Amino acid sequence: MLTVAELFATDTLITAEEREIRDTVAAFTDRRIRPYIAEWFETGSFPVREIAPELGKMGVLGMHLEGYGCAGLPATAYGLACQELEAADSGLRSLVSVQGSLAMTAIHKYGSEEQKNHWLPDMAAGRTLGCFGLTEPDFGSDPGGMRTRARRDGDDWVLNGSKMWITNGSIADIAVVWAKVDVNGKDLVRGFLVPAGTPGFTTREMTRKLSLRASITAELTLADVRLPASAVLPGAEGLSGPLSCLSEARFGIIFGALGAARDCLRATIEYSRTREVFDKPLAAYQLTQAKLADMALELGKGQLLALHLSRLKDRGELTPEQVSAGKLNSTREAIAIARECRTILGANGITLDYPVLRHANNLESVLTYEGTAEVHQLVLGKALTGASAFR
Template identity: 85%
Template sequence: MSTVAELFATDSLLTGEEREIRDTVAAFTERHIRPNIAQWFEAGEFPVREIAPELGKLGVLGMHLEGYGCAGLPATSYGLACQELEAADSGLRSLVSVQGSLAMTAVHRFGSEEQKQQWLPELATGRKLGCFGLTEPDFGSDPGGMRTRARRDGGDWVLNGSKMWITNGSVADIAVVWARAETDGKNVVRGFLVPTDTPGFTAREMKGKLSLRASITAELDIDEVRLPADAVLPGASGLSGPLSCLTEARFGIIFGALGAARDCLSTTIEYSRSRAVFEKPLAAYQLTQAKLADMALELGKGQLLALHLGRLKDRGELTPEQVSAGKLNSSREAIAIARECRTILGANGITLDYPVLRHANNLESVLTYEGTAEVHQLVLGKALTDVSAFR
């Protein structure tokens, strides 16, 4: 019996170090996540404070960043780690993405040396947690319309506004908050480092989710939050700052979503071989084999694309449009695989005894966050036609 990796010989495309990193992360999820993830998902909770330091010891928090206690590993290695994290649960990969590719990347790329020294080593170990406040209740795909404002008051900044769908928002120690800042008669998007114990900052955990249930999501209220002048990220001015961080996070999704799809498919293949229907294994039916073959084909193609994009990123050649292509393909094909797998498992597929519908529910969020499928279609459309359809 061949696996998808064997059919496509993808291991032959990896270095020994890359395989070791992948296998180490997989072993971590086997010990720390898989035995409990169904229970956490059902309860709608995740022990972030307990798991984050373990992720820090594993070295995956900001693992693609250089210095300040970060591992400084290649992009492809980070992608392979994301694949294993999301094979366990999308919420786990989201935690790592938000910590490393959003909060830590913002500080690493745009922060002052003092800000980097203060926050990055603590975030890399998981002793401190970060969140990334960009999305607002009325502005998701169009962050340029944000209403959160920052004004100068003497030597201080004063922030007002709200953010929504913020992963780790209610457990974070530091929030990277993006706001329109009024300076020199201009209104420019700037990033601010907001300690979450600052007066006027409130985070409320969002309940009632049917997706990413094993993940902490919050709404942030920012009411006359007063910050010193050095709270601003000096290297970021305009939307290009937060959008470049989103591109980093999307890269992890390219690999991560395929991890969820792989877990669904491997579970389903094993199930089909042991499940008897009309006195023979479900795997013996042509319809079942056709479904499995089609899913394996899309998963294999997605993994080959992900590896190609990883190599481009390691060479410094990856473009945002290529990231959009990868994110669109991986998220769209992963959710299609999860849904098809559910049909093979039948009624068993809707239970938490199997990971398939848990992955499918999570992938509903992955399909739309960090840019909806439609937004990435339009990004590719503009690249192909040189005509923007956004406005």
């Protein structure tokens, strides 16, 4: 029997070092995540404080960043790591993405040397947790409409507003919060570092989720939060700051979503070979094989696209439109594969004895965050036609 990787010979497209990183992360998830993930998902919990230092020890937190305790590895290695993390659970990959591609990237790219030296080494080690406050209750796809504002008061800044759907928000040590400031009568988006425990800064964990249950999600509230001038990210002026961080996170999703799809397909093939229906294995039926073949084809094509985009990123040639194409394809095909796999598993597919519906539920969120499928369609539409449909 062939795996999808063997069918498409994708291992021939990656280096020995990249394979070693991928296999190291896969072994970690086999040992520390897979035996417990069904229980965590069912109880809506995840031991972030326990797992984060282990991720830091492996070097996957901010692994694509240079210096300050970060591994400085190629984009392809990071992508393959994300694939293995999300093959275990989307919540685990989200933890790594928010820490490294959002919070750490914002500080690394736009922070002062003092900010970088103070925060990044401990964040890379998993001793300090970060979150990224951009989305608001009324502004998800349109971050430019945010209502959170910052005003000067002497040498200080005072922030007021709220953020919603913030991964790790209620347990983070440092929040990267984006707010509008008035500059000569015009609004400009700036980034601020808000330490946990700052007066006026409160969080509320969001519960009753049906997706990403093994992940901490929170609402952030800022009520006259006073920060010193040193809390501002000096290099970020305008919405391009947070959007560039989102592009980094989207890149990880291109690989990550395919990891979830691969795990669904693996479990389904194993099930179909042992489950007997009308006196023969389910895998021996033409309809089953047609479904498996179609899913393997889409997964393989998605992995080839992901690898191509990662090589472009390693060469510094990857564009935001290409990231949108990859994110749209991977998430759309991954959720379709998860749903199709569930049909093969039948009633067994709705239980946590198998990973399929857990992945499908998680992918409902992955399809939406870091830009909905519709937003990425419009990004591609604008690139192809030159006409913007956003306004």
